[in-house]
Structures are given as C-alpha cells and as structure tokens.
Amino acid sequence: MAEEKIWTAALLVIGDEILSGRTQDRNVAAIATWLNLQGIRLSEVRVVPDVMERIVAAVNALRADYDYLFTTGGIGPTHDDITVDAVAAALGVAVTVHPGARAMLERHYETRGGLTDARLRMARVPEGADLIDNPISGAPGIRFGNIFILAGVPHIAAQMLEGLSGRIEGGRPLLSETLGCWVPESEVAELLEAAEKAHPGTQIGSYPFFRDGRVGANFVIRSPDPARLAACLADLAARLEAAGREVRHGGI
C-alpha cells in the first residue's frame, strides 16, 4: 500500500485577550473538530499578541510547515485589528479593498449610517485574496493560497468554516474510540503500551480524571483506518477485562 498523505493544518490565534487571560478561547476545539471532519489534522496551535512582527513571523513559519494555516482574530474595524496587514506583509503583497467585500459592506450599512472609513477596513484583503463565503450571516472570511483568515468571535468563525466545508482537500479523518475504566492509569500503564505496540497505525492516549471521590481514566484509541481501530479497541478491551477491569465502551 502506498503511503497515505496525511493533511495537516496549523491554527494561529491572534489576540491579546487570550494571552491576558481575559477571554477563554473557544475556537481551538471547534476548529480542530471541523478540520478532522475534512480529513485534516490540526498539528499545531500558536497564540500571539496583536503585534505586527510577531504575527508575520508566525504566519511565515506555519504556512511553510503545514498544508494549511488558519488564523482567528484581528479582522474587525478597529486599530487593534491588524491581521490582514500582517498576513499581507508576510506574503510580501499589498493590501487592497476587495470589491466583493466592499459591496457586501455597502449593502449591510446602507440603513445603518453608511460605509465609514472604519467600516471599510473590514473590506481590506491581501492583494489577490479570495473571500470565504459565509452562508449564514454574510460576513466573509479571506483565503489566500493555503491561508484562511477567520473572525475571532466563535460563532462567526464557525459560520466561515461552514462556507469552507467540503471545499478544501483532505485525506481520511482520524477516527477514535474511547474505553473508560475506574482505575488509576498507573495500574494499567504497561497494558496500554503493549496494546498500542501490538497495533501499528494506532495510538492510545490515556486521560485520567478524579470524580465523585474516585479515580478513573479514559483511553482514547485513534487511527485513520477503521479496521485497525476496531482491532485495537477489541484487543485493549480484552486485555483490560483479562486484568479484572470493568470496561465502559464510549468512556466514562
């Protein structure tokens, strides 16, 4: 079997509000889940402040290292929204007003005081970029090559992803199954490692928890191959049961 290409993506979160602790990020988990449905693995996340040279450096590192780069944040109308300028600087292209985005904004603000200079900032794109249709609210994202620029507000970012669903190339999604046990993970560590080694092409992650005064763990088996996943799942369950552990399929 020829080696299967694994499609990868990085996510660059741009925002002082995440680094200050003021805002709890909600985009990482949502974008990770969406990417997996497209057959793309989220392979790295970086969070950087609203500082031009920091964004430029991260964009250039990540767009080279992964198949795709997604960014969130910094595309509003205010002075701290510098993502478009930073991506354009990273690409070495100018910033221009996109006619399609301008037309959308003109329609939107027709009955809301008109298109001011500040609002027109939201139609700016790196020269040569395309818009990402937003099928729900209309506010578009921006695509340039392998870079996808999304809003920071989670429900708007999610709408922009909706416009991209099924439109960018990926491979097979990473599938997962979960087994839960009321057991300290240290008591089954060797068993987990042996099961993973017995099933090449699978990974087993162990996620301990403490709940209702008891310790337990969920064991997550991951593979892009359904047959390997099923074999590893059955084997791990059998090993745990042979060791006298009660196993809950689907996790605890």
Add this chain to the structure above:
Amino acid sequence: MAEEKIWTAALLVIGDEILSGRTQDRNVAAIATWLNLQGIRLSEVRVVPDVMERIVAAVNALRADYDYLFTTGGIGPTHDDITVDAVAAALGVAVTVHPGARAMLERHYETRGGLTDARLRMARVPEGADLIDNPISGAPGIRFGNIFILAGVPHIAAQMLEGLSGRIEGGRPLLSETLGCWVPESEVAELLEAAEKAHPGTQIGSYPFFRDGRVGANFVIRSPDPARLAACLADLAARLEAAGREVRHGGI
C-alpha cells in the same frame, strides 16, 4: 526614567487531546491570569502533539525567546507521557529519578499497591532539576532553570502554580480597566485609536459582542502604570460621552 524590564513567559501545551478537539483547554487562561499576578506577561502559547521531536523543537525555541517557559501535560505514568524525556533531550541532559519525588511516591503508594515501574516514571526528571512543591495534593511539578513543567489536569496545574506564587521574579503586573458601550465598534473606531495615541504606554483593545439582539463592545485599556491607565480611562470615557455614548464602567 530607565526603561522598565518586561518579564515574559511562553506556555507550551503538550497534548493530542487538545489538537483533536476532544478536550477544551482550561490552562491557558488560568496560567495567563496567574502569570500576570507575578508581573510576567504571557507572550506566546504553542500547542503541540505528544511527539518527541515536536516538543523538543518547541522547548528550545521558547526557552530562548522568553524569560520563562511553562509546559502543561504529558507527565503521568503512561507511555504517552513523554514531556520529561523531551525536555531533557532539549536540554541535552539525562533523565534520572529524583530522590525527593521517589520518596513522595513511595509514601503515597504505600497503602495503594506499592511503587510499580509505571508509577516510578512519575519521579523521573531531567538531571539537575528541582521539584516544585505542591502545597495542596503533594504531586510536585518540575523546575529546570527557566523551565517549569506542570501537569495537564487543570486543578493539579493550579496547585503547582500555588507552590510557585511569589517565588519567581517578575515586574509590574499589566493592569486593566474596562468600559462597555452598546455601540457597534465600527462607529467609535477612530475615537479609540485617537485615545490610545494620546496616552503612550497604554493599549486599548476592542471586543465586540452580540447579545439579546443588540451589538455592543467592551474596550479594555491596559498599562503597567496606574496613573497612565487612569488617565487613559478617564479620557476614553469622556470621548465616548462627548460622542453621545452611554458608558458602563467595568464593562457590559
């Protein structure tokens, strides 16, 4: 006035479970807030998978670029817990069992089946490292130079930070004040930029929201200098009120 040193930190989150979307990270916001109380700015976050060379590369980049590096995740007893090995590899030192950590584990497991090989993994540290006391549950973190290795489970990571509070050098915390307005941020964008420019040493971030069918925004003013912060706050409130906007101190 001599230029004030700004102490910086990076956070490296190690974990497939964050990148797969399975787990919502809770450590970034908590560590950011704690660091600010120590007078240290969280300046970058990276999330990487449980892959040795990816952790090593990130550790070496981040420990050089910032005053401190914190890591979360990957310090349990199972095969997917490779943070200690990766940090040791990045530092070019061996991994050894720390006698203090071993003694703690022996006490803890005395009545719980004894110290197995898997459990002893949790006493391993990069050679020359110190333990970070955990005043609450006893499970220690690890310090080596400017690197601090914390658990991934949020309440345990928080306990380890408790043991570090007031013990690592920082500068002045970044202070912040918030003003809220029921206004589309695009209508006050010029005003925000002018207020920020009029007060060097301050930053104003604009965070729009949509709630109960209305749009609004919170404007967060940040500065390490209380006098500058207060002056910018008063000026921004005055500018917003002069523009006919009702201002809510503390935000909406």
